[in-house]
Amino acid sequence: MLCCKKADKQTSGKESNFNGNFAVIIYFNMASAKTIYTCQNCGAQSPKWLGKCTSCGEWNTYVEEIVATKQTTGKLSVQISGNQPLTLDKIETVKNSRISVGIEEFNRVLGGGIVPGSLILLGGDPGIGKSTLALQMALGLNAKNILYISGEESLQQIKLRAERLSNNTSTCLFLSETSLENILAHTEQVNPELLIIDSIQTISTEMIESSPGSVGQVRECTAAILKFAKKNNVAVVLIGHITKDGNLAGPKVLEHMVDTVLQFEGDTNYMYRILRSNKNRFGSTNELGIFEMRSDGLREITNPSEQLISKVSHDVSGTAIAATIEGVRPFLIEIQALVSSAAYGTPQRSSTGFDLRRLNMLLAVLEKRAGFKLIAKDVFLNIAGGLKISDPATDLAVICSILSSNIDIAINHKICFAGEVGLTGEIRAVSRIEQRIAEAAKLGFSRIYVPSLNKGFDAKKFKIDIVKVSRVEEVFKTIFA
Ligand code: TYD
Ligand code: MG
Numbered sequence: 001m002l003c004c005k006k007a008d009k010q011t012s013g014k015e016s017n018f019n020g021n022f023a024v025i026i027y028f029n030m031a032s033a034k035t036i037y038t039c040q041n042c043g044a045q046s047p048k049w050l051g052k053c054t055s056c057g058e059w060n061t062y063v064e065e066i067v068a069t070k071q072t073t074g075k076l077s078v079q080i081s082g083n084q085p086l087t088l089d090k091i092e093t094v095k096n097s098r099i100s101v102g103i104e105e106f107n108r109v110l111g112g113g114i115v116p117g118s119l120i121l122l123g124g125d126p127g128i129g130k131s132t133l134a135l136q137m138a139l140g141l142n143a144k145n146i147l148y149i150s151g152e153e154s155l156q157q158i159k160l161r162a163e164r165l166s167n168n169t170s171t172c173l174f175l176s177e178t179s180l181e182n183i184l185a186h187t188e189q190v191n192p193e194l195l196i197i198d199s200i201q202t203i204s205t206e207m208i209e210s211s212p213g214s215v216g217q218v219r220e221c222t223a224a225i226l227k228f229a230k231k232n233n234v235a236v237v238l239i240g241h242i243t244k245d246g247n248l249a250g251p252k253v254l255e256h257m258v259d260t261v262l263q264f265e266g267d268t269n270y271m272y273r274i275l276r277s278n279k280n281r282f283g284s285t286n287e288l289g290i291f292e293m294r295s296d297g298l299r300e301i302t303n304p305s306e307q308l309i310s311k312v313s314h315d316v317s318g319t320a321i322a323a324t325i326e327g328v329r330p331f332l333i334e335i336q337a338l339v340s341s342a343a344y345g346t347p348q349r350s351s352t353g354f355d356l357r358r359l360n361m362l363l364a365v366l367e368k369r370a371g372f373k374l375i376a377k378d379v380f381l382n383i384a385g386g387l388k389i390s391d392p393a394t395d396l397a398v399i400c401s402i403l404s405s406n407i408d409i410a411i412n413h414k415i416c417f418a419g420e421v422g423l424t425g426e427i428r429a430v431s432r433i434e435q436r437i438a439e440a441a442k443l444g445f446s447r448i449y450v451p452s453l454n455k456g457f458d459a460k461k462f463k464i465d466i467v468k469v470s471r472v473e474e475v476f477k478t479i480f481a
Helices: 104-110 130-140 155-164 180-190 215-232 253-257 304-308 356-369 392-407 433-442 472-480
Strands: 003-006 024-027 032-039 062-069 119-124 146-150 173-176 194-198 235-241 260-266 272-280 288-294 297-300 319-326 329-341 349-352 377-383 415-417 447-451 465-469
Touching (some): 104 260, 104 272, 119 130, 130 146, 130 194, 130 235, 130 297, 180 215, 319 433, 329 433, 356 472, 377 392, 392 415, 392 472
Parallel strands (some): 003 024, 119 260, 146 173, 146 194, 194 235, 447 465
Antiparallel strands (some): 329 377
């Protein structure tokens, strides 16, 4: 049932008058406000409450929101006003205008710093270190005029955190506020070069009635901040929550609105954190920054390979080093495998940081092509450092570590691998092979196994023994002969 009634003396479009699950349409003055139900997962809208979203299929995601709509006459205005179209040569170039954030890894992910007037969305799991990263950036930019708004923490809590980061002398201004109107008023007054808002889900505007964090609030607040940022040329870093599926909470349109979407990820049980960009209007999305969470804040890791390989002087069975690439960044990583007799009927397969389905596929390839009977064995795989690796070039190191554990023969710790394994046991070409080889050579490895299908590079210029292989059997023969 949909019931409608006249409002008494309303002058604005923000009054709510809910009646259980029924939408109440309120008429007043010239503009009309109506309530609409919005799916908090995908942003789909419906005039009625729905248990299951017809668009994304999620249950119980519809929330009532008020939308104010202007009455239109149905006539399109075609008067010329505002900016004129220009050719490229007439558009002014702004040189060296990026704001360097003082954290090299962060700068690199951004493509060289923050572009003035741009909107950056920084997302990540709770407790991963978003606020720490933002605060560290704000405190590090001493010469700049920065306004840090926190809707999650009080000023005292921010101070405690800053003391932990051992930086108490910054000129950055702090404000604990959740009202968008107040935030914009303060920003107008302070006129900062950089505005940091922690987090967009805690900010709400009076324009709409729904609670902070709802699709409507997030969308409206971001739109208002975007307009403000572009008009006043203020760069904005918005911190955003992510949902349990790992997507940024709020409507997808949020990601379209902002210029850059950064994702801060990692396993909270480990100290490594990765900052990657999922979208960047002013730089490449292939860059990646690696940090370590310490008791005194985040520390940049400029030489990840050295950190990610355990420094053992003797060889142990079950480990193999993969020359992998994340984004455009090569690093070497230790893969550990443990193969033991299955204690129960069904053998267990478990992997941390590596796709379990891919592990099962590699085990099937081993069984079929290399004749190893792994059916009665439990297989555990672990990527060192709590990192998640999706680069298919790690396949070769994965199967070598499994075999090494299975036959209990160690692989020399000066050997590393790069190669994707196909279903027939062939070793497929991988991307950026020269960068992988160069990284291995730089770290003092003596030999690297690469796919023979990777051609067109000059092997002589690297100070490392490059072994080209085309089938998994070949690799096993040379390593475990
Ligand atoms: P935080 O930045 O509050 O996470 P988010 O804003 O993404 O929710 O980081 C919280 C975690 O970081 C917390 O579990 C404690 C840890 N931490 C450190 O290990 N060292 C530090 O110096 C700080 C400030 C936090
Ligand atoms: Mg936080």
